């Protein structure tokens with residue numbers, strides 16, 4: 001994949017625009033969505049798309065083993081990524097726009113993507129550059145987005161847009177279907193339940209973002225500070241999930257510290273503590289989660305303004321408006 005995937009003769013109208021697309025996906029879901037977005041860019045003879053695939057030195061398995069999956073949370077919570085295989089980029093390349101897709105792992109950007117952003121090459125490549133992030137996950141992504149902002153700030157990058165695609169199933173359904181998918185490799189592991197992951201129509205419709213980016217690049221709007229993907233239902237945050245995200249992040253962090261003190265990722269001596277944590281987690285899901293949902297339901301009318309502010313914060317910068325959807329065939 002580390003090749004120039006589409007190129008063109010330079011045109012007299014506007015200079016050729018160079019786009020960098022990062023790629024890491026286990027099931028192929030995130031790659032497929034990114035590909036839908038990249039398609040209109042590749043098809044344009046004034047845009048060159050270069051893909052850089054991220055490869056951890058020790059690849060994460062897919063499907064995951066049960067303990068392998070659980071064992072990933074301490075490093076995710078502490079954003080302690082593994083080393084990557086050498087990149088084909090040197091950092092001296094000059095891109096007009098960077099598309100950075102990432103999945104959420106335990107409420108943080110996935111470790112291979114974090115590894116890239118902590119790599120010295122990323123610091124050189126992204127400094128001052130406009131970045132469009134693309135998240136595809138179950139539905140809990142808000143705190144990962146905050147962490148991504150810190151990673152991008154550390155590189156000196158400019159976050160122009162954020163696109164988010166989530167599993168459309170109800171939270172309590174995807175809480176089961178997602179792990180079953182990740183542990184079995186089958187989206188529809190349990191008959192009768194909706195398939196896990198982002199739905200096909202949403203993946204298909206992601207092409208609109210590529211069309212809008214293409215038009216923006218033609219007009220060099222990536223040089224400005226305004227988002228390029230407004231009015232396209234880019235991100236529709238549900239701030240009611242934020243409380244659960246905060247509680248879970250806290251517990252991942254505290255238990256993650258203990259587990260990291262006990263051993264390295266994959267070491268057998270972590271196992272008894274992982275089992276202990278699992279028991280703790282199940283107890284929390286059965287007790288604290290229903291109580292917190294109840295409290296939130298009671299307080300919801302009193303907290304309307306606060307939730308509206310949070311929604312605005314997490315929908316930004318691209319927003320959840322749909323006023324430009326008709327321009328791109330939606």
Ligand SMILES: Cc1cc2nc3c(=O)[nH]c(=O)nc-3n(C[C@H](O)[C@H](O)[C@H](O)COP(=O)(O)O)c2cc1C
Nearest residue numbers: 025026027029030103104105106107137138139140
């Ligand atoms: C270790 C791990 C942890 C995950 N944690 C979350 C999470 O906290 N929130 C969420 O919405 N999705 C979570 N997911 C789902 C992923 O974000 C993603 O949708 C799924 O792994 C498919 O990504 P892929 O394109 O790499 O196959 C997790 C997946 C994995 C493998």
